[in-house]
Amino acid sequence: MTNSPTLKEVAQRAGVHVTTASRALNPATSSLVNPATMRRVQAAARELRYQPNAMARGLKTAKSMSVGVLLPDLTNPLFPPIVRGIEDVLAASGYTTLIANTDNDLERQRTLFDTLRARQVDGVIIATARRDDNLFTEAHQQGVRMVMVNRRVDQSDIPSVTGDDHDGIAMAVRHLIELGHTRIAHVAGPQHTSTGRTRQRAYRQALDDAGIELDPGLLVTANEFTEVEGAKATRAMFEAGKRPTAVVAANDMIALGCLDVFNERRMRCPDDISLVGFNDMPFVDRLTPPLSTVHVPHYQIGAEAARMLLDRLANPDLPAKSITLPATLVLRESTAAPAV
Amino acid sequence: MTNSPTLKEVAQRAGVHVTTASRALNPATSSLVNPATMRRVQAAARELRYQPNAMARGLKTAKSMSVGVLLPDLTNPLFPPIVRGIEDVLAASGYTTLIANTDNDLERQRTLFDTLRARQVDGVIIATARRDDNLFTEAHQQGVRMVMVNRRVDQSDIPSVTGDDHDGIAMAVRHLIELGHTRIAHVAGPQHTSTGRTRQRAYRQALDDAGIELDPGLLVTANEFTEVEGAKATRAMFEAGKRPTAVVAANDMIALGCLDVFNERRMRCPDDISLVGFNDMPFVDRLTPPLSTVHVPHYQIGAEAARMLLDRLANPDLPAKSITLPATLVLRESTAAPAV
DNA sequence: CCTGCGTGTGCAATCGTTTTCCGCCCAGAC
DNA sequence: GTCTGGGCGGAAAACGATTGCACACGCAGG
Numbered sequence: 100m101t102n103s104p105t106l107k108e109v110a111q112r113a114g115v116h117v118t119t120a121s122r123a124l125n126p127a128t129s130s131l132v133n134p135a136t137m138r139r140v141q142a143a144a145r146e147l148r149y150q151p152n153a154m155a156r157g158l159k160t161a162k163s164m165s166v167g168v169l170l171p172d173l174t175n176p177l178f179p180p181i182v183r184g185i186e187d188v189l190a191a192s193g194y195t196t197l198i199a200n201t202d203n204d205l206e207r208q209r210t211l212f213d214t215l216r217a218r219q220v221d222g223v224i225i226a227t228a229r230r231d232d233n234l235f236t237e238a239h240q241q242g243v244r245m246v247m248v249n250r251r252v253d254q255s256d257i258p259s260v261t262g263d264d265h266d267g268i269a270m271a272v273r274h275l276i277e278l279g280h281t282r283i284a285h286v287a288g289p290q291h292t293s294t295g296r297t298r299q300r301a302y303r304q305a306l307d308d309a310g311i312e313l314d315p316g317l318l319v320t321a322n323e324f325t326e327v328e329g330a331k332a333t334r335a336m337f338e339a340g341k342r343p344t345a346v347v348a349a350n351d352m353i354a355l356g357c358l359d360v361f362n363e364r365r366m367r368c369p370d371d372i373s374l375v376g377f378n379d380m381p382f383v384d385r386l387t388p389p390l391s392t393v394h395v396p397h398y399q400i401g402a403e404a405a406r407m408l409l410d411r412l413a414n415p416d417l418p419a420k421s422i423t424l425p426a427t428l429v430l431r432e433s434t435a436a437p438a439v
Numbered sequence: 440m441t442n443s444p445t446l447k448e449v450a451q452r453a454g455v456h457v458t459t460a461s462r463a464l465n466p467a468t469s470s471l472v473n474p475a476t477m478r479r480v481q482a483a484a485r486e487l488r489y490q491p492n493a494m495a496r497g498l499k500t501a502k503s504m505s506v507g508v509l510l511p512d513l514t515n516p517l518f519p520p521i522v523r524g525i526e527d528v529l530a531a532s533g534y535t536t537l538i539a540n541t542d543n544d545l546e547r548q549r550t551l552f553d554t555l556r557a558r559q560v561d562g563v564i565i566a567t568a569r570r571d572d573n574l575f576t577e578a579h580q581q582g583v584r585m586v587m588v589n590r591r592v593d594q595s596d597i598p599s600v601t602g603d604d605h606d607g608i609a610m611a612v613r614h615l616i617e618l619g620h621t622r623i624a625h626v627a628g629p630q631h632t633s634t635g636r637t638r639q640r641a642y643r644q645a646l647d648d649a650g651i652e653l654d655p656g657l658l659v660t661a662n663e664f665t666e667v668e669g670a671k672a673t674r675a676m677f678e679a680g681k682r683p684t685a686v687v688a689a690n691d692m693i694a695l696g697c698l699d700v701f702n703e704r705r706m707r708c709p710d711d712i713s714l715v716g717f718n719d720m721p722f723v724d725r726l727t728p729p730l731s732t733v734h735v736p737h738y739q740i741g742a743e744a745a746r747m748l749l750d751r752l753a754n755p756d757l758p759a760k761s762i763t764l765p766a767t768l769v770l771r772e773s774t775a776a777p778a779v
Numbered sequence: 780c781c782t783g784c785g786t787g788t789g790c791a792a793t794c795g796t797t798t799t800c801c802g803c804c805c806a807g808a809c
Numbered sequence: 810g811t812c813t814g815g816g817c818g819g820a821a822a823a824c825g826a827t828t829g830c831a832c833a834c835g836c837a838g839g
Contacts, residue, residue, distance in 0.1 A: 445824095445825060445826085446825065446826060447825080447826095457825090457826085458827085458828080461826065461827060461828085462827090462828095465827085468827090468828090491825085491826070492824090492825050492826065494824090494825080494826090495824070495825035495826040495827090496825080496826050496827075497826090498824090498825080498826075498827095499825080499826050499827045499828085500826085500827065
């Protein structure tokens with residue numbers, strides 16, 4: 100901004116060489132300087148409200164003390180908790196977070212990723228991965244430190260932190276079966292994402308485990324994890340004449356779309372049809388009806404991802420590990436026994 | 440990350456001096472270099488996937504091409520739209536956004552503000568201002584470029600972009616009066632914020648304009664713009680024996696708290712009591728009942744603030760202006776005529 | 780043939796730090 | 810009194826870009 104004081108000025112005021120000032124102010128090297136002069140320097144720094152110029156430091160140390168976060172859209176309520184988790188642990192270690200919204204646009208994503216690299220971020224946390232993503236796998240092979248949150252990339256050793264998609268869906272389906280449902284539909288998410296895919300597979304397997312044969316017409320897939328795409332897919336299912344008594348949505352946004360379609364068709368939830376979402380986004384407990392959904396600890400996912408990245412920055416050749424955090428089924432009022 | 444190519448390498452590959460490479464790659468100076476060699480340099484840059492080192496550039500140019508955003512909590516649904524507005528226009532001009540969450544903690548805010556300055560941000564957008572804030576007024580006087588969003592600081596010439604708080608509340612109160620309400624309460628927000636204060640004043644004035652005398656017991660104030668503080672304040676009002684037929688909440692979070700208290704007391708909204716919120720946060724249209732509220736164009740507020748900051752960066756001694764964007768009343772199902 | 784000018788390029792300094800390498804000083808041992 | 814060695818602190822070289830300045834060259838005009 101305006102003439103911030105520089106290290107040289109601090110040094111002058113303390114009557115020492117700039118080198119000494121640098122050492123005095125840096126905890127790692129302050130042992131090299133006489134305690135008395137160290138105090139002098141620190142006093143001078145305090146009086147001048149000295150803040151080291153991060154760019155100069157970064158240029159020299161080849162570390163920016165910043166990490167980038169790539170996500171589809173901050174406006175999606177799923178992400179703020181993740182981001183807070185990330186920021187809180189990174190900030191505690193002195194790192195700054197750079198957020199970039201891709202809007203699911205691959206072109207844009209590439210650009211944003213490049214600007215992050217231009218800014219010399221020390222690492223990247225990625226929430227936008229596709230299963231076959233090669234932008235990230237290439238970068239990973241080139242040594243870019245990264246960890247995936249929420250979604251993963253197929254067949255890669257990129258570390259990741261995700262919720263337990265499989266178990267979450269299994270719990271949801273089992274719950275519906277216990278209530279007496281047999282015609283259970285799934286509105287799947289985009290299959291190019293790991294979440295869309297593994298949730299869909301979990302749905303199939305849960306039915307299978309219960310000895311219920313899958314009616315292929317009850318499995319539809321939304322093109323995006325959004326309300327409108329979710330609505331589109333479930334509308335198509337009904338228009339094809341399918342009549343499920345319960346729906347498992349691949350996430351809460353899609354569940355919102357399901358609710359819209361239920362309303363269009365004057366079906367009451369849960370009286371006429373049950374619905375389970377996924378994620379337990381903020382405010383879904385205040386919907387009409389309050390949504391039963393699979394809770395995923397998003398803040399912890401973010402925090403854990405940040406910790407993992409920090410570990411890998413400190414120790415570059417740590418083996419890549421993938422953490423999955425447990426999901427829990429939270430029952431509210433959108434599920435009930437099927438009407439007879 | 441790993442050995443990103445440097446300008447020197449690009450220059451070598453193109454067979455020119457690093458100076459020339461710099462000029463060739465920089466649109467502002469590229470006219471100084473022969474078109475043919477410019478093409479050579481650009482080709483070399485492309486082949487190497489060269490990205491200029493932002494820290495080196497920033498160090499030399501004394502510009503970081505980044506701006507900081509200070510907000511209370513990203514997790515509050517009010518903020519993501521504002522942030523997107525900011526990021527979208529800043530990104531279009533090549534700026535990066537640094538987000539910091541203060542959690543309404545003044546100490547933390549000071550620290551975060553300092554780290555932003557250490558990172559040499561070119562400007563700051565602030566959503567956490569208090570009416571009497573001196574951290575920011577001082578910084579402003581020192582020449583730190585900033586603009587306030589949403590909230591303002593009293594008696595200062597810091598530029599700001601806000602919604603029309605006064606008009607918004609006036610519309611809400613008038614609407615309730617037209618429905619036949621006379622015992623209209625206001626759950627105000629913290630009075631150390633400009634929003635809390637001007638909304639409260641607008642409420643008083645709207646009553647006055649309608650010739651309704653203010654019952655002081657119907658004006659309570661929440662300590663924070665949160666659900667629990669909102670609930671606490673409205674609960675206190677009821678416990679004092681007050682019986683409004685309508686409530687104007689200072690924002691949607693507080694309105695959520697009002698709804699909680701209505702439920703506690705088995706009052707139905709809108710049958711027994713009407714409620715109007717403020718902000719039109721995402722998802723309040725899906726509450727039970729869908730919330731009537733004052734819509735504020737948050738994305739535009741963010742975008743406008745960013746544009747204003749950009750203007751001031753380009754032209755430092757632009758006169759400070761304050762923009763207020765129009766609010767609109769959106770009627771849903773939480774308001775009705777009072778029961779007779 | 781010389782001067783002058785414009786165009787295109789290179790040289791070198793610089794931004795604010797960190798860091799390696801030295802040299803100084805002084806205490807203590809002989 | 811000289812020598813040794815440790816502890817402090819300074820000199821200078823980076824890091825990767827930008828930029829004012831100088832220089833080389835070609836060409837036109839006198």
